[in-house]
Amino acid sequence: MTQSDQRQLRDAFGAFMTGVTVVTSHNQQGQPIGFTANSFTSVSLDPPLLLISLAKTSGNHAAMTAASGFAVNILSEDQESVSNNFARPVEDRFAAVEWSQGPYGAPILAQVTAWFDCSMHQVVDAGDHTLLIGRIEAFDNIGLNGLGYVRGSYFRPSLEGQGAEALRSGSGIRIGAVLEWQGQILLEEKGDGGLDLPSVLLDGSNRKTSHQQHLVNVMGPSVSVGFVYSVYEDVGRGTHNIIYHCTSTEGEQLSGLFCPIDDMPMDRIADPATRDILKRYIREQAIGDFGIYTGNEQSGHVRQLARGT
Numbered sequence: 001m002t003q004s005d006q007r008q009l010r011d012a013f014g015a016f017m018t019g020v021t022v023v024t025s026h027n028q029q030g031q032p033i034g035f036t037a038n039s040f041t042s043v044s045l046d047p048p049l050l051l052i053s054l055a056k057t058s059g060n061h062a063a064m065t066a067a068s069g070f071a072v073n074i075l076s077e078d079q080e081s082v083s084n085n086f087a088r089p090v091e092d093r094f095a096a097v098e099w100s101q102g103p104y105g106a107p108i109l110a111q112v113t114a115w116f117d118c119s120m121h122q123v124v125d126a127g128d129h130t131l132l133i134g135r136i137e138a139f140d141n142i143g144l145n146g147l148g149y150v151r152g153s154y155f156r157p158s159l160e161g162q163g164a165e166a167l168r169s170g171s172g173i174r175i176g177a178v179l180e181w182q183g184q185i186l187l188e189e190k191g192d193g194g195l196d197l198p199s200v201l202l203d204g205s206n207r208k209t210s211h212q213q214h215l216v217n218v219m220g221p222s223v224s225v226g227f228v229y230s231v232y233e234d235v236g237r238g239t240h241n242i243i244y245h246c247t248s249t250e251g252e253q254l255s256g257l258f259c260p261i262d263d264m265p266m267d268r269i270a271d272p273a274t275r276d277i278l279k280r281y282i283r284e285q286a287i288g289d290f291g292i293y294t295g296n297e298q299s300g301h302v303r304q305l306a307r308g309t
């Protein structure tokens with residue numbers, strides 16, 4: 001396989017949606033060791049077995065394959081930072097997390113949704129990886145939502161669930177646009193003199209029309225609707241908001257008020273979530289690197305889009 005075949009194979013593997021685990025053990029000096037892994041597979045109920053695939057290039061390979069046991073910690077959906085901590089070269093990965101010793105001896109991380117403390121059942125050579133097959137000696141299942149991972153990005157099932165529920169009911173969905181034209185952003189003037197992003201509120205009657213078409217209907221045919229810029233639940237407004245990045249070649253034909261990116265009238269924008277979207281847009285536009293926000297009107301995550309997309 002050429003390097004580019006391998007890249008394509010890795011990307012194809014990445015289409016398989018998984019959870020995220022942290023595999024822990026101790027090295028021969030008795031220090032805790034651990035790494036992030038999404039290669040977890042349940043194997044057998046009788047005897048109770050699971051497996052993890054560990055890259056031979058891992059700095060933990062020698063210690064993990066020699067260990068008498070290991071634990072698999074299934075991360076809950078708020079533990080993205082724990083996943084990153086155990087995937088990056090951090091001096092002491094355990095300094096940043098709370099943990100305790102499992103019944104069979106391997107480190108169990110706090111707030112995980114389930115854990116399995118295993119003895120080493122079998123170490124199997126498998127190409128550039130080694131399979132660690134563990135026999136489960138003790139486990140617990142806390143029942144929180146797990147953290148998801150697909151195509152190199154994390155996802156949180158509860159947020160995706162909220163969106164899906166809103167889409168099913170077709171109510172309370174607000175589709176909005178950040179439309180930039182010649183260094184200015186289009187804002188809608190509201191009755192009270194305030195400004196907001198152009199948007200449309202969907203109700204049960206208009207949910208069959210695509211989001212793109214809704215935005216074109218509201219703003220005009222010269223609008224082209226690009227990537228999703230922000231997805232958030234606004235508890236205050238009682239809406240699920242999906243904000244698209246839009247452009248137009250004929251901005252002068254659009255109705256609304258174009259405001260210069262470097263002189264945005266923030267004092268006329270009452271909605272804090274809209275102000276946050278605009279501030280982020282102004283920041284990202286300056287460096288030409290856009291991200292996508294998911295969360296609610298107060299807190300969430302920005303994931304960077306790959307450059308060139």
Ligand SMILES: Cc1cc2nc3c(=O)[nH]c(=O)nc-3n(C[C@H](O)[C@H](O)[C@H](O)COP(=O)(O)O)c2cc1C
Pocket residue numbers: 020034035036037038039040053054055057058059060061083084086087088089149
């Ligand atoms: C979501 C995610 C899943 C990963 N899954 C695996 C895996 O299954 N096996 C593996 O060997 N590395 C996996 N990695 C990479 C390791 O976590 C990373 O290379 C390792 O922690 C590097 O440190 P080390 O050399 O100290 O082990 C994964 C990383 C991430 C972010």
